[in-house]
Amino acid sequence: MAAVLPNFLKQRASLTPDRPAVLFHDQSYTFQDVFEKALKFAEKIASYSISSGDAVALLVKNKPESIFIIYALQQLGAVAVMINTRLTESEISWQITDSEAKLLIYDDEFKDTADRVQNQNGNLEKASIDELKEREPRLTFIAEEWKMDHICSIMYTSGTTGNPKGVLQSYDNHFWSAAGSALNLGLKEDDLWICAVPLFHISGYSILMRSIIYGMTVRLYERFDEEDINNKLINGEGTIISVVTVMLQRLLNNLGNKSYSSRFRCMLLGGGPAPKSILEQCAEKGIPVFQTYGMTETSSQIVTLPPEYSLSKLGSAGKPLFPAQIRIMEDGKVLPPLKAGEIVVKGPNVTKGYLKREDANRERFQDGWLFTGDIGYLDEEGFLYVLDRRSDLIISGGENIYPAEIESVLTGHPDVVEAGVIGVNDANWGQVPVAFLVVKKHAPEEELLDYCRMHLAKYKIPRRFFTVPALPRNASNKLLRRELKQLYREMMKKNAQNSDE
Amino acid sequence: MAAVLPNFLKQRASLTPDRPAVLFHDQSYTFQDVFEKALKFAEKIASYSISSGDAVALLVKNKPESIFIIYALQQLGAVAVMINTRLTESEISWQITDSEAKLLIYDDEFKDTADRVQNQNGNLEKASIDELKEREPRLTFIAEEWKMDHICSIMYTSGTTGNPKGVLQSYDNHFWSAAGSALNLGLKEDDLWICAVPLFHISGYSILMRSIIYGMTVRLYERFDEEDINNKLINGEGTIISVVTVMLQRLLNNLGNKSYSSRFRCMLLGGGPAPKSILEQCAEKGIPVFQTYGMTETSSQIVTLPPEYSLSKLGSAGKPLFPAQIRIMEDGKVLPPLKAGEIVVKGPNVTKGYLKREDANRERFQDGWLFTGDIGYLDEEGFLYVLDRRSDLIISGGENIYPAEIESVLTGHPDVVEAGVIGVNDANWGQVPVAFLVVKKHAPEEELLDYCRMHLAKYKIPRRFFTVPALPRNASNKLLRRELKQLYREMMKKNAQNSDE
Missing domain, CATH: 3.40.50.12780 (ANL, N-terminal domain)
Structure with a gap:
């Protein structure tokens, strides 16, 4: 039998009501404030016939209302589908369909996206945060206790192949x-x-x-x-x-x-x-x-x-x-x-x-x-x-090469700010590493090679160095090596065209 | 399904092996030391055919070996029946019978008690800590993971009526x-x-x-x-x-x-x-x-x-x-x-x-x-x-009186070190409170009464004050009011005899 714990936020507001919970610029909210705001949002969200177990997608930025809404969904026992705001509309649509979200709550600036996503999902209701605030509340039941195996949130991860997968995150x-x-x-x-x-x-x-x-x-x-x-x-x-x-x-x-x-x-x-x-x-x-x-x-x-x-x-x-x-x-x-x-x-x-x-x-x-x-x-x-x-594993002549190791070395070079390494096809070795660099000042390739030779086995040394203004990163700043691969393919295509001309 | 966690002590020894775990006088044992000692004791205890789920009674004092043995029982999945060393032999026997303990491990100074307890429990094996140390070890299986709903320990509590009850304490x-x-x-x-x-x-x-x-x-x-x-x-x-x-x-x-x-x-x-x-x-x-x-x-x-x-x-x-x-x-x-x-x-x-x-x-x-x-x-x-x-509730003329409240007041008196209050039978009121005091110097009853009148409603004021050298307490120093009641009854009997003479 799954453990049962008291409703987290209610318990917290009861234990330390006056302690500050959320600071944002010069705003400050105690746990009691946050609990009350969450309850208000819960009653408004409930008016969309959302109840325990229903999925609600959130397309929101980091701001206090987003926190209140996240906690409001917990108060209802609803499942928050947390959507990356950098996704394309078709990616968002896919996640909404897959999670069977009944409602999409969004920040006003994502209105156009929300409109088009709704068009692609017949039964989806939507509400901007401002609309939600104006909504007539519906009195709703707030659980005193939570079952720990209940699903609290879903976040999609891409993995290496196929469509993104929704990770089920329980209160446990x-x-x-x-x-x-x-x-x-x-x-x-x-x-x-x-x-x-x-x-x-x-x-x-x-x-x-x-x-x-x-x-x-x-x-x-x-x-x-x-x-x-x-x-x-x-x-x-x-x-x-x-x-x-x-x-x-x-x-x-x-x-x-x-x-x-x-x-x-x-x-x-x-x-x-x-x-x-x-x-x-x-x-x-x-x-x-x-x-x-x-x-x-x-x-x-x-x-x-x-x-x-x-x-x-x-x-x-x-x-x-x-x-x-x-x-x-x-x-x-x-x-x-x-x-x-x-x-x-x-x-x-x-x-x-x-x-x-x-x-x-x-x-x-x-x-x-x-x-x-x-x-x-x-x-x-x-x-x-x-x-x-x-x-991201690069296999070159039967040797395993891990890009992060090479990036770590390159970033140690005094002129290099950031480095991203990928494997590219090579007739001789299967794959070879190439490096994309954000630099403080121009670093001659020969100097970079010398530096690598000092720190890396020969097969790990990048065959090419490309200087770029920035590296592609996702919203949590993780390096997106697959986009570097895309960039590399485009550069090669252009080169080939140029040499054809 | 109950949660599964890594074997606590093994995990701890792996995470922070060199951190001190136990200090005792000038002895010091790291978590790695404690884990190794527990494993050694586990192999010796296992030689008594103790395995997961078996109850083992411990009649031991606060010393490092007791800690190692407690952890050893956890390594075996055995259930530790923790026996209060102040109990009488018949009370200990009762707990051993009730818990179906297969083995009694005891400190040498409790040898006589252990002998007599064994006589009263036919199938019980026993071992002093010293005997255990000399025992031939048996290679035994140490679980990497523990199921959290497994019972770790049993402790007996007296409650208000009947035989003591064994409280089942799980790892959870x-x-x-x-x-x-x-x-x-x-x-x-x-x-x-x-x-x-x-x-x-x-x-x-x-x-x-x-x-x-x-x-x-x-x-x-x-x-x-x-x-x-x-x-x-x-x-x-x-x-x-x-x-x-x-x-x-x-x-x-x-x-x-x-x-x-x-x-x-x-x-x-x-x-x-x-x-x-x-x-x-x-x-x-x-x-x-x-x-x-x-x-x-x-x-x-x-x-x-x-x-x-x-x-x-x-x-x-x-x-x-x-x-x-x-x-x-x-x-x-x-x-x-x-x-x-x-x-x-x-x-x-x-x-x-x-x-x-x-x-x-x-x-x-x-x-x-x-x-x-x-x-x-x-x-x-x-x-x-x-x-x-x-x-301990005292009901006097329909009013509820809580002894602790009166004790708290009495202890505030400058001459009073400790106070114990009980209810005694009274023809008029059903029960009335009386107080037992440990004092620094003699406090006249009239002065105590004046003091009480300042701090307590009239019905809460003790009708009698008795000075005693010490209050009866259990091993964790909780006041034993039932022993005060016993003392009171004996005093009254003696008084009655004296006035008969």
């Missing part, structure tokens, strides 16, 4: 994720988590869940603003922040010679291995970096590296959270330390599966273990090293 | 208790919990569970030693300690003008409402007192009051832990705020029931709610006030 998953994180990072009464990652991603959504479970204040940003965030962290108005490498780089570039308040205690760094040069800069500045590995399917972090290891275990994502387990497997066998294979994870924070994807569920879940598709190894002390996402 | 119960406590008290990397309460009580046992779940150091005491504990807390060698009122009083008396290190952050005070005078002393000295309410059936705390409320909400036990709920009920109805009734609790830390007591389980559990038998009320902000254990 979110609670254990929050508890596991607190057992690892600790929990202080004055904690304030800065959320500058999207609420529609698990990185942002999980901060909201921690907020109500811990009774912790969240400062929300509509977009990443290194200047303002740095000021907050310098002034002690933030103790934890979730970032990916490119955000950390921007914070460091902006920080200059200043340093953070001693209250700041955790730079939670996700989205892949960080370059050594950045970690060294952080160590010099006394910035406590916790590198972490997680995904939508694990409801946020599942493996985290404390700062005392950030240089001695360079490149490691750390050890599993207390409730979780990891294995490295290949061909159905658990591999010994130092052998690279597929990362397989288990824990009460791990999704029970994908919505309506029996094949994928059979393939990726076995005895509660999730086969992540990511490649890594454990060292002899049990620290996880994530080598790469499986889809 | 212990985990949620630890998680709920951390969500409330916070969790710091340098936390060190001082355990001077018995391991055979939930107050002590729960500290061990927190230790392996949090990765937190425990300093163990064989007995309460206010001098040594104060030195540790003054020197910053302890951040949290579990106490009952009488222990806190002894700490304060010994502390004099000194004060605790700023590292000390939580005096967790259980075992009933604390007198105002003590709380005021603590406030003056900057000692952060967290009053708490809990019982064996809730696997430790379920309601806790943060120190910022310790005077403004004087006498309150606080609000429920995040995963828990409380209600006040009477005749099957939930009472409104400020109305006193039975305290009814629910949460994943609450036992599923008593061993082999279907009647008690039917009577005391309904829809997951436990009827505690304790009396209290909630104020309008949801703070719980525990008035008394139901069995």
